[in-house]
Amino acid sequence: MCLAIPMQIKSISGDFAEAASGSLRKAVNIQMLSAVKPGDYVMVHAGFAIEKINPQKAKETLRMIDEISGRVPQPAPGAKHQR
């Protein structure tokens, strides 16, 4: 039961936020998160935001996928490579 969808926080009211994914709008409980603000993306499961999505790390993942696929050259051996 890992089913969850990424949604963007539109507004916050106490323990709940209005979150959006496309035309879908839902009230989502944000009590599992310490700091969340409008504009943040969160992963929503069973009406709860279980974690914030880190946009920088998402970009890094896509860059690594590009490297693995060969679209972008991989760093030379010994170069610092963050995982």
Next chain:
Amino acid sequence: MKYLDEFRNRRLALSISAKIRAAAPRRKINLMEVCGTHTQSFRRFGLARLLPENIKLISGPGCPVCVTAQGYLDAAIRLAQNKEVIIATFADMLRVPASRSSLEREKTRAGNIRMVYSPLDSLGIARQNPDKKVVFLAVGFETTVPAVALSVLAARKAKIRNIFFFSSLKLIPPAMAYLLQDKRLNLDGFLCPGHVSAIIGLEPYEFIPEKYGVACCVSGFEPLDMLEGIYLLLRQIACGRPKVENQYRRLVSRKGNLKALRLAGEVFCVSPGLWRGLGVIPQTGLRLKKEFSRFDAEKMLGVSYSQDTAGKDKKNCRCAEVLKGLIQPLDCPSFAKICTPAYPLGPCMVSYEGACNAYYKYG
């Protein structure tokens, strides 16, 4: 970035597939995923066709509905037959066959079973029906545990007297240890569940490479996530250096969601867990702590289930072997013949996250 389409790029998927073929050892490699959403994604996006023949991604017991003991369902049905009770449940549970009936059939008869999207919805049902006892069927893994914990805390704060929680919540890492004892599976690596890991972090898996020499990689659910996760596993296996890697870095941190873990620990304590098809696995169940006893359906409503009332799978149902990863759905003689989503013999064909359901829908 919307965090979906970017991770579904077909050209990149084909490129990674080529890299997997180049990096993979030549011998037979058995990888296992233990998450129903991985099962669905793998079949839905046709990822099996992108792997070489010698690499298998086996579906393990990662569908929480599928591994719910039949005895638990029987107990829930007995509760549902009480006119003073309203059952609140996730939709997946409705059509799972129990020993003699199903929640869906009971819903048709008595009408006192409600589908909910969130455990919090059951609090609303309790408020609207003060003369009824509302029982939420708490089924799920670590992804769902903090959500149920918060719902229990909300019920206490709001002083709702007629809400109860019937726990079949389970923990995944000790079940992975159980699977590793079975040499028939001959596992080389685990693709670890992404959203469970968002809650628990990476540390609970560290015993797997350390004690068993088996590779681990936490992976997201989009096609590129799973393919990168499999590539990283194969790289570990080829180098002979098993460890816990994290492909799902945009969501999963090493320590997990500490606030969610603290909330879960406030409400639940660990107990033996009864898994359909696997039996009792120590340290894999969750029970409400003593201070929340008044919300505990087992303590307050006299309902219970055990190994003795676990129930047997119907004749011709091989869900137990599918759940353990010993056979694939296609190996079951009932698959797509006498067992279909419309007329299921067992839970693996019913649940959205069941292996048989995924194979039936997507091939």
